[in-house]
Structures are given as structure tokens and as C-alpha cells.
Amino acid sequence: MELTADTGTRMVCDVVPQCEQPGSGPVAFGQAMALDSAFSLRGAGDLITETVHLTPLTHLAVTLAERSSDGLSPRALADAYQTVEGWFGLAAGSMRLAPPDLTRLDDLGSVTADALQVAIANAAFLALVNDNAQWNTISEVLIDLVNQTRETGQISLMGDGTNVSLADLIATAAVQASALQATVHSSTISQKLVVVEYSNVQHFKTIADVYDETDTIVADTDGTANDTADDTSGDTTTDTSLDNTQDSIADTTGSDTTTGDDSTTDTVADSGTGTDASEPPANEITPEEILVSNTALLSWTAPLTRENGESLAMGEIAGFEVVYGTSADSLDQSLAIGDASVDQLLVDELSTGTWYFAIRTLDTNGNRSRLSEVVHKQI
Structure with a gap:
């Protein structure tokens, strides 16, 4: 044509x-x-x-x-x-x-x-x-x-x-x-x-x-x-x-849940598989106006089942929560994603050092999975 x-x-x-x-x-x-x-x-x-x-x-x-x-x-x-x-x-x-x-x-x-x-x-x-x-x-x-x-x-x-x-x-x-x-x-x-x-x-x-x-x-x-x-x-x-990170990143599939109250335990999906981003481009190569040198690009796969083995439809997923920080034991910053179809997130304005990231799944009933395993990136 x-x-x-x-x-x-x-x-x-x-x-x-x-x-x-x-x-x-x-x-x-x-x-x-x-x-x-x-x-x-x-x-x-x-x-x-x-x-x-x-x-x-x-x-x-x-x-x-x-x-x-x-x-x-x-x-x-x-x-x-x-x-x-x-x-x-x-x-x-x-x-x-x-x-x-x-x-x-x-x-x-x-x-x-x-x-x-x-x-x-x-x-x-x-x-x-x-x-x-x-x-x-x-x-x-x-x-x-x-x-x-x-x-x-x-x-x-x-x-x-x-x-x-x-x-x-x-x-x-x-x-x-x-x-x-x-x-x-x-x-x-x-x-x-x-x-x-x-x-x-x-x-x-x-x-x-x-x-x-x-x-x-x-x-x-x-x-x-x-x-x-x-x-x-x-x-x-x-x-x-992927290649720059897989050697040091484990499969980030969660297995437990958190609950909305003390008396009821509602299982949510596992938190998916997370993958850390690639190395940022060097200053001498990338035009300054498009340089993304202090970022981490995270990606994951939405879960298909809850942690108790029950199936989980996309319509039951409310979104995800990404938590991160400069210590694997203290992920004190978070970003909420209110769309189940999103499977990538660019975290920017990261200072020099090693940053650690994890993700959890949120369902439409307010239940949350436990955090995935932690992945990291050196900035």
C-alpha cells in the first residue's frame, strides 16, 4: 500500500x-x-x-x-x-x-x-x-x-x-x-x-x-x-x-501477607518479580537535555495468584507500592502506583550511593502483600 x-x-x-x-x-x-x-x-x-x-x-x-x-x-x-x-x-x-x-x-x-x-x-x-x-x-x-x-x-x-x-x-x-x-x-x-x-x-x-x-x-x-x-x-x-544486575539480584517473589486488621488475615498476591535498571548513560555520550544519570528503572510482573494459591484477576489488583532507601533494612521512602497495568517505574533524583528497592502488591479490598526481596543499584 x-x-x-x-x-x-x-x-x-x-x-x-x-x-x-x-x-x-x-x-x-x-x-x-x-x-x-x-x-x-x-x-x-x-x-x-x-x-x-x-x-x-x-x-x-x-x-x-x-x-x-x-x-x-x-x-x-x-x-x-x-x-x-x-x-x-x-x-x-x-x-x-x-x-x-x-x-x-x-x-x-x-x-x-x-x-x-x-x-x-x-x-x-x-x-x-x-x-x-x-x-x-x-x-x-x-x-x-x-x-x-x-x-x-x-x-x-x-x-x-x-x-x-x-x-x-x-x-x-x-x-x-x-x-x-x-x-x-x-x-x-x-x-x-x-x-x-x-x-x-x-x-x-x-x-x-x-x-x-x-x-x-x-x-x-x-x-x-x-x-x-x-x-x-x-x-x-x-x-x-538486565545483565548488569542479574548476578546480584535474586527472584523477588514474596510469600507472606500483611493484613488490614489484627483479627483477619486476607491473603494478597505475591509482589511480583522485580528487576533493577541498567547503568545510566555517560555524560560524554548522551545529550545533556536527555541525560538520566541519577535514576533507577524498576520493572516487575503482576502476579496471577494470591499467596494462598487462589487465582488473582487483574481487576482485583489496585496497584503497587515501591519502597526504597539507602539501607536494605530501612526502606523509608515510598511511591504508590494506582494502576495494575503499570509494570515499570523510573525513580529519579537519587543521590550517589547504593539504593535498595522492594515492591508489594495492593488489592481492591485494601490488603497488601509482604514486600518482595530487595534489589539494589549503585548510583
């Missing part, structure tokens, strides 16, 4: 605070803007069994798939989508999610961090026009990236001063994730935007590390290229956030 622009085509500006328009005034965030005649977006898939979204990312994926000897076959498209997800540090399969409208996030009933990250990655193509005088329109950015992909099956990691680089887009996405936090009232969505910002910062760091080690640029279109893309994605979304 291909969408092309004519004189009546409009796109909503989803870049904070505005979209720059050469030869005319800027267009404010959330307002419609005209597109030039060179603009086009492509996507591909089985229109009988799936909804095909047309975005800058799918546009690149189709270009990549066309380089395959199989053409636009299901296998070539699947590989291309996976490769592009690896380029941008996205979760597997996330490019097939419906991108949420970034200009109306508070109107959404719920949205995942993965879907937000995809939408912000797509918005970065347009945001890059604001940040670099070399690019006047989103069409120019897309054409440059398509040409790189078509010619080599690759995107330059750090750029050569002429072409758009992957680092340009990732850094711009991180800045946009940060800026979007000021546009929403929902604390849940704001928290997920923080997670997306942090993920992009970490991905930027990984790209810079790879660039320091080798001149190789990301991905290719055949079977061996997916290994490169997967490694790049894995380093940011899994390896850097």
Missing part, C-alpha cells in the same frame, strides 16, 4: 512544541499541516488478516524488503520489519501495533510503552526537520533514509555530516518523549513516556558504543543481517537493562 500527498493532504503535527514549515509560519503541536508533493508512505502485509499501518518505519521496512531476492514476500517483510525494529530499539512486533495519537494521549483509555515508543520513533522523522537546518521537510528526511536503505540495506549509525543517521533519530525521539511529558495530565501515561525516554537514551548510548568499536553500520537485508539488528536491539532493551 502507498499513500501519496496532493494539495489537499494534511498531517497532524505531533512534534512538541511545533512543526517548522519552510516558507510559512510554524504549525503548532496538534494542528494540521500541509505536505509537499514528494511525500509518500508505504506499508505492506496481508490485508485480509491484519491492519497495515503506514508510517515512516513501515516505509523503511518495505524498502528493505524489496532488496530481498523474494521481493515483498511474507518472509521478506517479516524479516524487514524485525530489522527496522532492531534499528530503533523497539520491541519485537511493535511496528504492527496501532500507533497512538501523540496529540491526544489523555483521551486514550490505555496505551502501552511499546506503542508509545513506536509512535515517538515515527514522530522523530518530522521532529528532525526542526532540529537540523539541512532538512526542510519530512519528505527530504524520508528520501535520504530510503536512499541509504535501498543502496546498501543499512542506515549510517552516527552520520557523515550529509546523511540522516540513526543516532540523529534516536536522540530526537528521546527529546520528544521528554517534551511530551509536559503535554499530558495522566500520571500513568507520563510515567510510560519516562520509560520511553530512558529507553531511547540507552539506545543512543549503545549506538555510540558500537560506533566507537567499529565502522560497521546497522543491519542488512538477508538472514545474516538480522543478527546485527537483533544484537543492537537486544543490547538496549534487554542486555543492558
Whole structure:
């Protein structure tokens, strides 16, 4: 499928605070803007069994798939989508999610961090026009990236001063994730935007590390290229956030409960499995405005059973409580999360030293599980 622009085509500006328009005034965030005649977006898939979204990312994926000897076959498209997800540090399969409208996030009933990250990655193509005088329109950015992909099956990691680089887009996405936090009232969505910002910062760091080690640029279109893309994605979304901590972090599944009163013991779910965050990015790599150097990103899995073995539905979970402090024996600070669907929390403004964290589950009857085992992070 291909969408092309004519004189009546409009796109909503989803870049904070505005979209720059050469030869005319800027267009404010959330307002419609005209597109030039060179603009086009492509996507591909089985229109009988799936909804095909047309975005800058799918546009690149189709270009990549066309380089395959199989053409636009299901296998070539699947590989291309996976490769592009690896380029941008996205979760597997996330490019097939419906991108949420970034200009109306508070109107959404719920949205995942993965879907937000995809939408912000797509918005970065347009945001890059604001940040670099070399690019006047989103069409120019897309054409440059398509040409790189078509010619080599690759995107330059750090750029050569002429072409758009992957680092340009990732850094711009991180800045946009940060800026979007000021546009929403929902604390849940704001928290997920923080997670997306942090993920992009970490991905930027990984790209810079790879660039320091080798001149190789990301991905290719055949079977061996997916290994490169997967490694790049894995380093940011899994390896850097887990490998640094698993050696010193035990499974944090609780087993006991606390009660609402002295006479009744109502069991609540175990407190889930917690995981400490990755090392923060170094100052010399991450742009100062998106640096998250004194934070810990915690993640957990909502429990499926109560501590007495009874099943626990998501609708019975009221939320979670994260407690933390500078001593494992004195977790004197706490953060309440009143949404059972939240599974990550970024704790910021941590001073230098070792910080310890634990979590408990709260149910809709006011019962609380005992605390999970304690995890820690050195700041």
C-alpha cells in the first residue's frame, strides 16, 4: 500500500512544541499541516488478516524488503520489519501495533510503552526537520533514509555530516518523549513516556558504543543481517537493562501477607518479580537535555495468584507500592502506583550511593502483600 500527498493532504503535527514549515509560519503541536508533493508512505502485509499501518518505519521496512531476492514476500517483510525494529530499539512486533495519537494521549483509555515508543520513533522523522537546518521537510528526511536503505540495506549509525543517521533519530525521539511529558495530565501515561525516554537514551548510548568499536553500520537485508539488528536491539532493551544486575539480584517473589486488621488475615498476591535498571548513560555520550544519570528503572510482573494459591484477576489488583532507601533494612521512602497495568517505574533524583528497592502488591479490598526481596543499584 502507498499513500501519496496532493494539495489537499494534511498531517497532524505531533512534534512538541511545533512543526517548522519552510516558507510559512510554524504549525503548532496538534494542528494540521500541509505536505509537499514528494511525500509518500508505504506499508505492506496481508490485508485480509491484519491492519497495515503506514508510517515512516513501515516505509523503511518495505524498502528493505524489496532488496530481498523474494521481493515483498511474507518472509521478506517479516524479516524487514524485525530489522527496522532492531534499528530503533523497539520491541519485537511493535511496528504492527496501532500507533497512538501523540496529540491526544489523555483521551486514550490505555496505551502501552511499546506503542508509545513506536509512535515517538515515527514522530522523530518530522521532529528532525526542526532540529537540523539541512532538512526542510519530512519528505527530504524520508528520501535520504530510503536512499541509504535501498543502496546498501543499512542506515549510517552516527552520520557523515550529509546523511540522516540513526543516532540523529534516536536522540530526537528521546527529546520528544521528554517534551511530551509536559503535554499530558495522566500520571500513568507520563510515567510510560519516562520509560520511553530512558529507553531511547540507552539506545543512543549503545549506538555510540558500537560506533566507537567499529565502522560497521546497522543491519542488512538477508538472514545474516538480522543478527546485527537483533544484537543492537537486544543490547538496549534487554542486555543492558538486565545483565548488569542479574548476578546480584535474586527472584523477588514474596510469600507472606500483611493484613488490614489484627483479627483477619486476607491473603494478597505475591509482589511480583522485580528487576533493577541498567547503568545510566555517560555524560560524554548522551545529550545533556536527555541525560538520566541519577535514576533507577524498576520493572516487575503482576502476579496471577494470591499467596494462598487462589487465582488473582487483574481487576482485583489496585496497584503497587515501591519502597526504597539507602539501607536494605530501612526502606523509608515510598511511591504508590494506582494502576495494575503499570509494570515499570523510573525513580529519579537519587543521590550517589547504593539504593535498595522492594515492591508489594495492593488489592481492591485494601490488603497488601509482604514486600518482595530487595534489589539494589549503585548510583
